[in-house]
Amino acid sequence: MFFNVPDIQQFQANKEFIDTAVVPLLSLQFSDDKSKKSGSDAEYLMSLTAFIEQQFKGRLLMTPPFSYVDSLKPHLDLSLIEKELKDAGFKHVVFITCDADWVKKEEFHVIWLPAIPLTSMDIPVKQKIMEDQLKQVIPTLTNIWTKL
């Protein structure tokens, strides 16, 4: 489910099935030397999260990304986000990011994937890469789900 009206309505009617919230964490960097890489990372993360949503639509809510600049990062408290979502009825909260800094936060479920530059790639190649990337994400999700 995405965070939009029809999906939220479906979520509220099926809360017992949709028990996982996935929160993308998106780093934005605007300096001349970093903005191109940052933009490419953002494109990758957005493509991948949309694909994950398509595969697991009935089990998870994909929130819009939490975006931050470097100076804001120390103030971004994952436990607050996690708490709000758990209060709303989600059993599992998973963060997904291309920013390696979050991997250190071992008390949360963080899926970290190195970004692959997708620009100037043909659509079939892109799809193939996304499917391979998805295969890396699936075990993490199924682990969380079976570990009840």
Added chain:
Amino acid sequence: MSNNRVTRRQFLTYTITGVGGFMAAGMLMPMVRFAVDPLLQTKTEGDFVLTGQKVSELTDAPVKVDFSFERTDAWYVSETTDSAWVYKDGDAIIALSPVCKHLGCTVNWEGDPDHPNQFFCACHAGRYEKTGVNVPGTPPTAALDQYEVAEKDGFLMLGKKSANSFA
């Protein structure tokens, strides 16, 4: 000479009738054209989308066929990718939508090793027979949708989604 001459009055009447006739025709013609337009539309491959799948390479084992089309959502134009599970049943080509009828996840062929020869939805263990008919006792309440199929130059084309014909 004088009797056959067109009078000023006659000249004006003819002219106005003629010009008026053209004006009326100019207004009526497009209206008539619009009214009969649906009948004149040629039904070419209308809503069919060409895929990269060769029909000759299909077997009785379902394969995933991806296809893309452009979608406009207000100002946001995006290239949407969808897929279908396609296999041959005798000579007939069956194309099933991979969207689970429970809550819309994507189902996979033989996704669960415990249940071969079935479609499996990883979200809540929903299962479907090869025909797309849902297995009773699992969460889905309806059969997988089916795509219209067509063939063009040896490649598979997919059309509209409709309810499963095996259900």
